[in-house]
Amino acid sequence: MKILPDVLGVLTDPRTVIERDRIYIPFELDNRLYERVNRTLREAGGRWDGRRAVRAHVFPRDIESFMADAIAAGEFPSRYDTGWYPTPPAVVEQVLTLAGISEKYPGKTTLEPSAGIGSIAGPAVARGAVVDVVELDEHRASVLDGHGVYRRVVQGDFLSIAPLSYGEGFARVVMNPPFSDALSHVSHALAFLGDDGVLVSVLPEWVNWMSSRACVEFRALLKKHDGEIIPLPQSSFRDAGTNVNTVLAVVSTGPGHTIRNHSWHARQPKQLDLFGSAA
Numbered sequence: 001m002k003i004l005p006d007v008l009g010v011l012t013d014p015r016t017v018i019e020r021d022r023i024y025i026p027f028e029l030d031n032r033l034y035e036r037v038n039r040t041l042r043e044a045g046g047r048w049d050g051r052r053a054v055r056a057h058v059f060p061r062d063i064e065s066f067m068a069d070a071i072a073a074g075e076f077p078s079r080y081d082t083g084w085y086p087t088p089p090a091v092v093e094q095v096l097t098l099a100g101i102s103e104k105y106p107g108k109t110t111l112e113p114s115a116g117i118g119s120i121a122g123p124a125v126a127r128g129a130v131v132d133v134v135e136l137d138e139h140r141a142s143v144l145d146g147h148g149v150y151r152r153v154v155q156g157d158f159l160s161i162a163p164l165s166y167g168e169g170f171a172r173v174v175m176n177p178p179f180s181d182a183l184s185h186v187s188h189a190l191a192f193l194g195d196d197g198v199l200v201s202v203l204p205e206w207v208n209w210m211s212s213r214a215c216v217e218f219r220a221l222l223k224k225h226d227g228e229i230i231p232l233p234q235s236s237f238r239d240a241g242t243n244v245n246t247v248l249a250v251v252s253t254g255p256g257h258t259i260r261n262h263s264w265h266a267r268q269p270k271q272l273d274l275f276g277s278a279a
């Protein structure tokens, strides 16, 4: 849901307090603006509690990081916008640690192929990675561009970008793709990984047991390459507005791997243009 500019003005007013599960707006709003603010906060899951000891919008969860993301993006995932669930800081920390992205080893070329507003990509830059981001949504891509910290910001459909459009493979891929097509995103992202690379992805927990062909093949790939599926605590994405259970998948392209990564694609013979017109 987009946050209207005047509502954003109220939420970013220095007098407004966003603390744990509450938002306090301790100043008068005219009726129409109050209605718009109230509608926005209700859509984010809050409800007005007018008791004298409270007098705040109260949420069923901690909303500090959710609201920080929402204010930065000028929008938030609501029940009408199912594709964008920013990764909460505790999960981001785990993703980056598993990917070995740290200040100790700066300069790792890293791809975030469905970057939202940079909840993973931003902290990766802060830890010294050189990060390229892709994001389908125009508005979120412009937010990423505005950060001015990424090597490259591409607005578009990641699934339609050819891996060889990059001269060499990335050292790391970190991602939390749209769950509606999660494994297509992960398979495509593997094609951007160089040798000795690591991909870490947030995924829905059902990749562990679903019998679809994509899931079966994905589990076989992980098994063959000593990959891992690490469960995340229940409700890890609660603050982002969803209770779907999640895991982290880790895959590496170590020595002897047979993953169709960037180098594999680069080794493929160029298609002969058998049907091309004669000169």
Ligand SMILES: C[S@@+](CC[C@H](N)C(=O)[O-])C[C@H]1O[C@@H](n2cnc3c(N)ncnc32)[C@H](O)[C@@H]1O
Pocket: 083, 084, 085, 086, 087, 113, 114, 115, 116, 117, 118, 119, 120, 134, 135, 136, 137, 140, 156, 157, 158, 159, 175, 176, 177, 178, 179
């Ligand atoms: C679950 S959100 C996660 C955002 C970000 N990765 C994070 O961790 O906060 C998925 C994001 O993928 C974007 N997206 C969906 N389909 C995409 C596609 N085909 N190519 C690139 N981005 C896509 C959505 O707009 C959304 O911002």
